[in-house]
Amino acid sequence: MSELNLRYFAWVRERIGTSQESIELPGNVATVADLLGWLKTRGPEYEHAFEQADVIRTAIDQTHVPHETPLAGAREVAFFPPMTGG
Amino acid sequence: MSELNLRYFAWVRERIGTSQESIELPGNVATVADLLGWLKTRGPEYEHAFEQADVIRTAIDQTHVPHETPLAGAREVAFFPPMTGG
Amino acid sequence: MATVRVQAEPFDAATEVREITRGRPDIGAVVTFTGLCRDEGGTLAALELEHYPGMAEAEIARVAAEAEARWPITGLTAIHRFGKIAPGDDIVLVVAASAHRAAAFEAAEFLMDFLKTRAPFWKKEHRLDGTAGDWVEAKDADDAATVRWRKDG
Amino acid sequence: MATVRVQAEPFDAATEVREITRGRPDIGAVVTFTGLCRDEGGTLAALELEHYPGMAEAEIARVAAEAEARWPITGLTAIHRFGKIAPGDDIVLVVAASAHRAAAFEAAEFLMDFLKTRAPFWKKEHRLDGTAGDWVEAKDADDAATVRWRKDG
Numbered sequence: 001m002s003e004l005n006l007r008y009f010a011w012v013r014e015r016i017g018t019s020q021e022s023i024e025l026p027g028n029v030a031t032v033a034d035l036l037g038w039l040k041t042r043g044p045e046y047e048h049a050f051e052q053a054d055v056i057r058t059a060i061d062q063t064h065v066p067h068e069t070p071l072a073g074a075r076e077v078a079f080f081p082p083m084t085g086g
Numbered sequence: 087m088s089e090l091n092l093r094y095f096a097w098v099r100e101r102i103g104t105s106q107e108s109i110e111l112p113g114n115v116a117t118v119a120d121l122l123g124w125l126k127t128r129g130p131e132y133e134h135a136f137e138q139a140d141v142i143r144t145a146i147d148q149t150h151v152p153h154e155t156p157l158a159g160a161r162e163v164a165f166f167p168p169m170t171g172g
Numbered sequence: 173m174a175t176v177r178v179q180a181e182p183f184d185a186a187t188e189v190r191e192i193t194r195g196r197p198d199i200g201a202v203v204t205f206t207g208l209c210r211d212e213g214g215t216l217a218a219l220e221l222e223h224y225p226g227m228a229e230a231e232i233a234r235v236a237a238e239a240e241a242r243w244p245i246t247g248l249t250a251i252h253r254f255g256k257i258a259p260g261d262d263i264v265l266v267v268a269a270s271a272h273r274a275a276a277f278e279a280a281e282f283l284m285d286f287l288k289t290r291a292p293f294w295k296k297e298h299r300l301d302g303t304a305g306d307w308v309e310a311k312d313a314d315d316a317a318t319v320r321w322r323k324d325g
Numbered sequence: 326m327a328t329v330r331v332q333a334e335p336f337d338a339a340t341e342v343r344e345i346t347r348g349r350p351d352i353g354a355v356v357t358f359t360g361l362c363r364d365e366g367g368t369l370a371a372l373e374l375e376h377y378p379g380m381a382e383a384e385i386a387r388v389a390a391e392a393e394a395r396w397p398i399t400g401l402t403a404i405h406r407f408g409k410i411a412p413g414d415d416i417v418l419v420v421a422a423s424a425h426r427a428a429a430f431e432a433a434e435f436l437m438d439f440l441k442t443r444a445p446f447w448k449k450e451h452r453l454d455g456t457a458g459d460w461v462e463a464k465d466a467d468d469a470a471t472v473r474w475r476k477d478g
Contacts (some may be wrong), residue, residue: 009294084293148379171417172405198363204359206342207353208354277433277437
């Protein structure tokens, strides 16, 4: 098991109620999609934040990645809605 | 016959040696192209300025016109090279 | 190498243009884009811009490097603000300089199109009537705007 | 109604942007284009810009009116200088404002493309070595740039 820093932004952050947390990654969680699925089991606030998993964007160590990306070597994983800057 | 103001710009002006002049339009000069042809008979400086008639741009009363445009009603006709502003 | 800044403070476009053009008499064209906070028909009190510190700078820098690889540009600056921004105030600035205008225009547009869809910023609306603001929704038009830059298109 | 000026004096882009955006909180995007005099590898002493007074203003205003008819723009300014202009100095400014960025970018590019091929200005080079300058030749690329704006294209 390895320590992973999770970050949430915008309405993902609001729904979960925290902007970041550290977790011990369960052994059966290999990809970003696995992590999303596992987070949804942690309570109704996570369930609500990730209810439409397909709109959630993800980054590993501050680089955009698709959901199927392996977590091996990751230190920080971020979850957020589509960007609306500019 | 009617009085017409002629204006020349850039290298057309330099070759002719004047920036504007008033002429009495001969009766057989009906279009801008006729006028160009007639001007070329007025001396070597005009001949030089208009030797490549197809690159010369023309305006009647400060509006771009093609060479075949009739001169009827014109008060000012300008001759100049392709524009290079901006 | 592009200049990229993510900051709460306002910026000054004229200062950034001067930085790019100073001592560079090979520059013939400078394009600036400034994105401002609209008042949405008088209903908006402010926009609140949340961002992902670190990744925001890194992502804009990646897009800027792509623009620099693609067009012969002599200078490129991108500044994005975060925090609360009132209607009429500036949000984002892009400055692109080149010998000729086409490269400057295209690099600035490219940077804005990808900045909008890739830089981790999110806008929340605060309404004048005091109701809880909504998060601005991403627009399909913004994704569509990036498609035209595909080289294999 | 666009602001069009033809003048010998320098202009200030920031002032023109302020004029366009003041009291207009519906503006979300401002694009500026500034054309500068290049030094052509250190060989150029100055550009001399000749123009056709009256027609220059009228022609730019016609192009600006076309842009205003074609895009939902909230403000449009075009300023073109004439006379002697040193390397590094500004020649032309276009400012286009709109609610959204695409219209502002397109209107500014359209105005510059047509201004270059239709506004009666001519550039003569004065070289640092004192040799008689040549008149700058019109570029096919500038004519080509106008073709893409054809609606029936």
